[in-house]
Amino acid sequence: MNKSDLIARIAEELGRPKTETEAFVNSLIGQIGKALGAGESVVLPGFGTFETRSRAARTGRNPQTGATIEIAASKVPAFKPGAVLKKSVSGG
The missing domain is CATH 1.10.1220 (Arc Repressor Mutant)
Structure with missing residues (x-):
């Protein structure tokens, strides 16, 4: 959908x-x-919670060149499903 x-x-x-x-x-x-x-955070009871999570800075690798790169810290959106949603998805 x-x-x-x-x-x-x-x-x-x-x-x-x-x-x-x-x-x-x-x-x-x-x-x-x-x-x-x-x-x-946005809490919708039964459905879930929208929140932000922090990602720490880390070292990564460029897949084309193999060079080491520094990946900056960032905040990312996340969703944590609620009990009613989990139950409806699992067929309960």
Whole structure:
């Protein structure tokens, strides 16, 4: 399923126009991104938690040349699924 499919399914389920549903989905994604950018986590009970994780600086290797390179520390988005989501995926 891609974003368009998701929007179509939500619009059909709620009986709302696709344009209105698309605006909602875009807003939701934007607000999650803004919260993560501000260092906050987003908790959706039963579904999961969006958070940022820190990656330490490390040494890597260029696969083409074999040269050693330094990879800078960074923050990356992460998702931790909730119990209800885990159960629905495992068929429970």
